[in-house]
Amino acid sequence: MYSQNDKAILMxxxxxxxxxxxxVLAKPGLRDDIPxxxxxxxxxxxxxxDALKHFEDKELVTLAEQAxxxxxxxxxxTSEGYRRWCQVQQHIMEAELKxxxxxxxxxxxxxxxxxxx
Numbered sequence: 252m253y254s255q256n257d258k259a260i261l262m263x264x265x266x267x268x269x270x271x272x273x274x275v276l277a278k279p280g281l282r283d284d285i286p287x288x289x290x291x292x293x294x295x296x297x298x299x300x301d302a303l304k305h306f307e308d309k310e311l312v313t314l315a316e317q318a319x320x321x322x323x324x325x326x327x328x329t330s331e332g333y334r335r336w337c338q339v340q341q342h343i344m345e346a347e348l349k350x351x352x353x354x355x356x357x358x359x360x361x362x363x364x365x366x367x368x
Contacts, residue, residue, distance in 0.1 A: 253308050253311065253353075253357065254307050254308065256305070256307060257306050257307055257308050257311055258357050258361070260299075260302045260303060260305060260306060261306075261311070261350065261353060261354045261357060262354055262357065262358070263299045263302065264299040264300065264302065264303060264350065264354070265350075265351060265354040265355075265358075266299075267292075267295045267296040267298070267299035267300070268296065268299070268347070268351070270292050270295065270296070271292055271293065271295075271296035274289055274292050274293075300319060303315035303318070303319065303350075311350075311353070314346045314349050314350050314353075315346075315350070317342055317343070317345070317346035318343055318346035318347045318350060319343070320339065320342070320343070323335055323336060323339050
C-alpha cells in the first residue's frame with residue numbers, strides 16, 4: 252500500500268490534472284491573453300506535477316518519471332523525429348493514465364481523501 256504522503260501527492264495531482272485538461276478542452280487553441288483563473292489552474296498543475304518527484308513508492312516513482320520525461324531533442328520536420336516525438340507522447344499518456352487509475356483506486360478505498368476540483 253502507498254504511504255500517506257504518496258496518496259496526498261497523487262490525489263493533489265489528480266485534481267490538478269483534471270482541471271488542467273478540462274481548461275485545455277474548454278478553451279482550445281493558443282492565445283497570448285491567458286485569463287488569471289487559467290494561470291492559477293496552470294500553476295496548480297505544474298506544482299502538483301513537480302510534487303510527483305517526491306513519491307516514496309518505487310512504482311509511483313517510475314510512473315512519474317515516465318509521465319514527465321525530459322523533452323526529446325528531435326527535429327519534428329523529419330518523419331523519424333516526428334515518429335520519436337509521437338512515441339514519447341504515447342508513453343506519457345500511458346503513464347498518466349496509470350497514475351490516474353491508481354488515484355481512482357485510492358479514492359474508492361479512502362473516500363475521505365477525495366479532493367474536489
